[in-house]
Amino acid sequence: MRSSYLFTSESVSEGHPDKVADQISDAIVDLFLSKDPEARVACETMTTTNRVVLAGEIRGQGIMDPDGNWAPGVREEIEQAVRDTVKRIGYEQDGFHWDRFDFANHLHPQSAHIAQGVDAGENKEEGAGDQGIMFGFACDETPDLMPATLDYSHKILMEMSKDRHSGAAPFLEPDAKSQVTLRFEDGKPAKATAIVVSTQHKPGYDKGEKQAELHAYVKDVVARVMPQRLLGNETVYHINPTGSFEIGGPDGDAGVTGRKIIVDTYGGAAPHGGGAFSGKDPTKVDRSAAYAARYLAKNIVAAGLAKRCTIQLAYAIGVSEPLSLYVDTHGTGTIGDDAIEAAIGSIGKLGRLTPRGIRTHLGLNKPIYGATAAYGHFGRRSEGDHFPWERVDLVDDLKQAIAA
Numbered sequence: 001m002r003s004s005y006l007f008t009s010e011s012v013s014e015g016h017p018d019k020v021a022d023q024i025s026d027a028i029v030d031l032f033l034s035k036d037p038e039a040r041v042a043c044e045t046m047t048t049t050n051r052v053v054l055a056g057e058i059r060g061q062g063i064m065d066p067d068g069n070w071a072p073g074v075r076e077e078i079e080q081a082v083r084d085t086v087k088r089i090g091y092e093q094d095g096f097h098w099d100r101f102d103f104a105n106h107l108h109p110q111s112a113h114i115a116q117g118v119d120a121g122e123n124k125e126e127g128a129g130d131q132g133i134m135f136g137f138a139c140d141e142t143p144d145l146m147p148a149t150l151d152y153s154h155k156i157l158m159e160m161s162k163d164r165h166s167g168a169a170p171f172l173e174p175d176a177k178s179q180v181t182l183r184f185e186d187g188k189p190a191k192a193t194a195i196v197v198s199t200q201h202k203p204g205y206d207k208g209e210k211q212a213e214l215h216a217y218v219k220d221v222v223a224r225v226m227p228q229r230l231l232g233n234e235t236v237y238h239i240n241p242t243g244s245f246e247i248g249g250p251d252g253d254a255g256v257t258g259r260k261i262i263v264d265t266y267g268g269a270a271p272h273g274g275g276a277f278s279g280k281d282p283t284k285v286d287r288s289a290a291y292a293a294r295y296l297a298k299n300i301v302a303a304g305l306a307k308r309c310t311i312q313l314a315y316a317i318g319v320s321e322p323l324s325l326y327v328d329t330h331g332t333g334t335i336g337d338d339a340i341e342a343a344i345g346s347i348g349k350l351g352r353l354t355p356r357g358i359r360t361h362l363g364l365n366k367p368i369y370g371a372t373a374a375y376g377h378f379g380r381r382s383e384g385d386h387f388p389w390e391r392v393d394l395v396d397d398l399k400q401a402i403a404a
Contacts, residue, residue: 006193008181009149009267013157014089014374015174015200015248017255021045022264023373024052025257025279027085028107030367031077033281036060037365040110040118040129043279044257047250050101052082056279057110068109079103085370090164090174095251118283118318126356127318129284130275136293136311137270138301141189144390145301146379148189150267153178154375155225156197160218169217171210173200175248182230192230195222196238200248206240215239264377265290270310278373282364283355285315289322291389292358294378296344299394300329305340305402307332313353320354335402343401347394362388 012019024045032039039060046053058064062071087098118129141148156178163169179196182189197218205214218239223231249255258276262268275286282288297309306329314323325344327337344350351357359365363385371386380387 003184003186005184006181007147007149007184007269008179008194009147009153009262009269010177010179010196011150011153011157011263011267011375012178012260013161013174013176013199015091015176016260017047017175017250017253018257018259019255019374020047020086020089020091020250021255021257022260022278023089023370024054024082024085026369026373027081028054028078029279029281029369031081032058032060032063033365033369034367035062035074039063039281040283041279041281042110042284043107045279046254046256047096048254049095049251050097051104051250052086052101053104053106054078054082055106056108058107059110064107064109066109066112075105078105078107091249093173093249093251095247096249125320125354126283127320128289128315128355129280129317130286131315131317132275132286133273133312133314134275134285134289134293135265135271135273136290136295136297136313137266137309138294138297139269139308140301142379144379144381145298147267147269149180149182150263150269150376151379152180152182152192152226153267154379156180156195156221158375159221159225160197160199163221171202171205171214171217173202173246173248175200175245175252180226183234189230191232192226192235194236194238196241197222198240198242198245200245201240203246206244206246211240266378271312273312277377278369282359285313285355285358288355288358288362288364289313289315289353291362291364291377292350292353295362295389295391295394298390299392299398300327300340302392303395303398305329305334305398309333315355320352320356322353325353339402340398343398346401346404347397349397364388 025043028043029041043056138145142151164172176199181194183191204210257279277287280287293311297311300309308330310328312326327340368386
């Protein structure tokens with residue numbers, strides 16, 4: 001790996017049309033898991049001008065029977081959850097209003113052929129919900145063991161969102177994007193060379209004194225969330241570089257679930273297996289195994305076994321145990337990568353990294369996913385246990401396994 005280079009990551013706000021779709025899909029996951037912790041959910045959302053459409057496959061007690069008949073009141077609960085999500089985000093615009101958009105629900109029963117491969121049987125452990133590869137990553141660039149470019153991109157938009165909701169920045173509207181470019185020296189963040197922020201705004205904030213107010217506000221937010229040592233004369237700001245940004249969100253661009261997978265993970269600093277997270281219950285290893293891989297990578301870095309760690313897992317649909325486990329510490333490990341792989345395999349509490357083992361250890365069969373659907377699934381903290389894969393409670397287990 002080069003020691004000196006420029007690297008860039010981007011983030012998008014909760015009002016970005018794709019993120020609106022992600023949050024709606026995860027609101028449905030949470031609703032169904034609150035009714036049945038073993039519910040099966042694959043919910044896709046499409047948003048556009050004053051319209052929200054749901055589609056996908058579901059199964060669960062108290063939700064829908066195998067013939068596609070809804071339990072009493074559930075259809076109404078679904079629509080309410082969708083509208084509440086859009087209201088919380090803050091859309092009350094002519095082109096997209098939480099109380100006025102047209103809503104269509106096309107969810108239907110899960111395929112029996114998928115169910116027979118996933119469900120546990122008398123002589124069969126529960127299998128993975130699909131084939132695929134999943135990656136986890138951690139590095140020591142930030143206290144949350146995340147890539148710095150992505151961490152700061154998220155934090156800029158999170159601070160702006162907080163100010164918008166509190167009324168401290170009443171000129172902001174929900175849709176926004178950020179991008180941070182850092183110059184690395186000796187593999188460490190040295191300076192921010194470019195910061196891009198495009199934010200939807202109230203009318204009039206695209207020229208004159210109001211535009212200057214918006215630009216000054218964004219620079220103040222950046223100064224609040226980024227270390228001062230990274231900012232200086234070298235930093236170039238691009239704030240709403242196209243000029244006006246009044247029309248945004250689903251009114252400005254259609255959104256669909258699962259289209260911001262790099263924003264959701266590591267900002268391009270690590271590989272991605274290709275599977276999205278939102279809208280999927282935790283039997284889908286696209287989601288749960290990616291969380292497990294992050295959990296392992298973070299604990300490896302937290303244990304001081306490496307400064308940088310990538311983990312890959314692979315699964316086959318209907319097969320319980322992973323087909324492969326791969327560890328790469330990018331030359332920063334204190335021991336061999338094969339020794340770390342062996343240590344992971346010896347930790348019994350991980351349940352051999354089967355789908356059920358992952359869900360049981362991390363407690364994933366809970367309605368915790370709404371909080372994950374904007375500003376990234378990793379490097380996050382919350383008052384509730386919404387991000388159990390961010391715990392560093394495997395450090396001692398890893399050290400003991402390596403010493404054995």
